Amino acid sequence: MSSTIDFDGGGEFYTDLKARVRAHLAEPGRARRAHRRMYAKTAVLIIWTVVSWALLVFAASTWWQAALLCVSLGLALAGIGFSITHDANHGSYSPNRNVNRTMRWSLDVIGASSYVWRTKHNVVHHTFTNIAGADSDIEQLPLARLAPDQKRRWFHRFQHVYIWPLYGLFSVKWHTVGDLGLMLRGQVGLTPLRWPRGRELFGLVAGKAVFVAWSIVIPLLFHPVWQVAVAFLATSFVLAFTIAIVFQLAHCLEEAEFSSIDAMGEAGRTEWARHQVETTVDFAPGNPFLAWYLGGLNFQIEHHLFTRVCHIHYPDIAPIVRETCEEYGVRYQSHATIWSAVASHARWLKRMGAKADTGRRMAVSPG
Numbered sequence: 001m002s003s004t005i006d007f008d009g010g011g012e013f014y015t016d017l018k019a020r021v022r023a024h025l026a027e028p029g030r031a032r033r034a035h036r037r038m039y040a041k042t043a044v045l046i047i048w049t050v051v052s053w054a055l056l057v058f059a060a061s062t063w064w065q066a067a068l069l070c071v072s073l074g075l076a077l078a079g080i081g082f083s084i085t086h087d088a089n090h091g092s093y094s095p096n097r098n099v100n101r102t103m104r105w106s107l108d109v110i111g112a113s114s115y116v117w118r119t120k121h122n123v124v125h126h127t128f129t130n131i132a133g134a135d136s137d138i139e140q141l142p143l144a145r146l147a148p149d150q151k152r153r154w155f156h157r158f159q160h161v162y163i164w165p166l167y168g169l170f171s172v173k174w175h176t177v178g179d180l181g182l183m184l185r186g187q188v189g190l191t192p193l194r195w196p197r198g199r200e201l202f203g204l205v206a207g208k209a210v211f212v213a214w215s216i217v218i219p220l221l222f223h224p225v226w227q228v229a230v231a232f233l234a235t236s237f238v239l240a241f242t243i244a245i246v247f248q249l250a251h252c253l254e255e256a257e258f259s260s261i262d263a264m265g266e267a268g269r270t271e272w273a274r275h276q277v278e279t280t281v282d283f284a285p286g287n288p289f290l291a292w293y294l295g296g297l298n299f300q301i302e303h304h305l306f307t308r309v310c311h312i313h314y315p316d317i318a319p320i321v322r323e324t325c326e327e328y329g330v331r332y333q334s335h336a337t338i339w340s341a342v343a344s345h346a347r348w349l350k351r352m353g354a355k356a357d358t359g360r361r362m363a364v365s366p367g
């Protein structure tokens with residue numbers, strides 16, 4: 001049994017699709033308008049974050065004011081993660097390399113390592129999407145079984161109930177053992193992760209220092225420890241819950257395909273672009289507010305095919321992608337609303353936790 005994953009980078013489908021998308025993006029004024037919108041959006045998100053933080057630390061005088069501001073700050077930080085951090089780390093925030101390099105540091109400032117993220121997300125997740133044992137995003141064992149080829153434990157039958165609050169605790173993992181553990185292990189999934197050096201090490205240490213300063217040290221100068229701890233945990237919970245749900249809706253639901261390292265080995269050379277589309281699902285394509293707030297992450301099919309394209313373009317290129325998929329018999333799936341995607345994720349969790357379900361995928365006809 002082979003366990004080598006061999007992707008074919010091109011193929012007629014992807015070559016044709018790239019040409020169509022490139023022609024669309026080259027239309028006069030399109031790139032300039034996108035840059036302007038990105039900078040305006042960045043300003044809105046940073047102002048939202050700073051105002052929420054300042055009011056929480058310096059102005060809130062009742063518990064309900066603090067609670068509302070924790071929610072506001074958590075959502076604002078998630079917005080930065082979706083729209084600034086994610087694009088900058090893919091190199092799609094700006095055509096200027098130095099601007100991307102500066103903005104990708106925003107992840108360190110909000111509490112996780114951008115250095116680890118670029119291997120974990122850009123390389124591991126984006127290459128080996130939904131392949132059990134190779135895509136670290138679906139490795140939440142033993143807490144949750146998200147893919148058919150993962151081992152089922154008895155308590156997974158309750159995972160569709162208990163997983164939701166756990167999503168809110170993921171950021172605690174990033175702040176503590178998550179990134180450091182991966183760096184010490186020197187590996188994410190099958191992909192090596194070397195210890196950061198030079199500029200990367202400086203960014204990691206300085207980013208942590210800035211994060212600890214705004215989130216813990218400065219608040220402690222004005223408030224008792226227990227209040228800072230509660231506000232920190234509440235904000236982290238909102239941030240992590242929002243980010244986890246949005247990322248889960250792209251790949252962990254009934255319509256997405258899953259595979260394993262062995263199955264990929266047996267399948268032999270696989271068309272990379274087809275694999276990306278069929279393991280990914282869009283949602284709420286007609287909702288402009290969600291497209292704005294989620295940084296285009298409700299268009300994850302388009303994102304997985306065009307990671308270097310700024311997310312502002314995704315709603316416009318989605319019809320081109322859908323049409324090309326239909327022509328080439330590639331299964332393109334999209335939920336009309338966020339709620340139907342959430343319901344599908346819940347059903348998938350229940351199915352993966354059910355004893356009777358072996359997890360084998362049902363045959364789904366293309367188109």
Ligand SMILES: [Zn+2]
Nearest residue numbers: 086090121303
């Ligand atoms: Zn991405």
